Amino acid sequence: xxxxxxxxxxxxxDLLAALDVIEGVNMRIMNKPExxxxxxxxxxxxxAMLGRSEDSMKTFSQxxxxxxxxxxxxxxxxxxxxxxxxxxxxxxxxEKISRWTE
Numbered sequence: 001x002x003x004x005x006x007x008x009x010x011x012x013x014d015l016l017a018a019l020d021v022i023e024g025v026n027m028r029i030m031n032k033p034e035x036x037x038x039x040x041x042x043x044x045x046x047x048a049m050l051g052r053s054e055d056s057m058k059t060f061s062q063x064x065x066x067x068x069x070x071x072x073x074x075x076x077x078x079x080x081x082x083x084x085x086x087x088x089x090x091x092x093x094x095e096k097i098s099r100w101t102e
Contacts, residue, residue: 012050019046033067040066041073048080056080 010018022043030036040063047056060077063070 010049015046015050019043019050022046034070037063037067037070037073041070041076045076045080053084 022039025039027036027039030039040059044056044059044063047053047059060073060080063073064077067073
């Protein structure tokens, strides 16, 4: 689960509304690649919070390819990747524990 600010968690409806807003942004009118990368990283973050892992990873990759000098994009992607890894470690640990207790 992606960490959110201490405010109330966003509902799926809120996340979908935010995604609609981001998808409505005309990226062609943006002059600076770092702005495009920032918007793409937020879009990827929303995909992650919606559980759309493949879309999230593709969009994070697109953000970094657009401009690899945006620390926020790297930070969000690293956080998401770390959480995916931790979930896999937890799942593997639980499987080993269940084998030992059988």
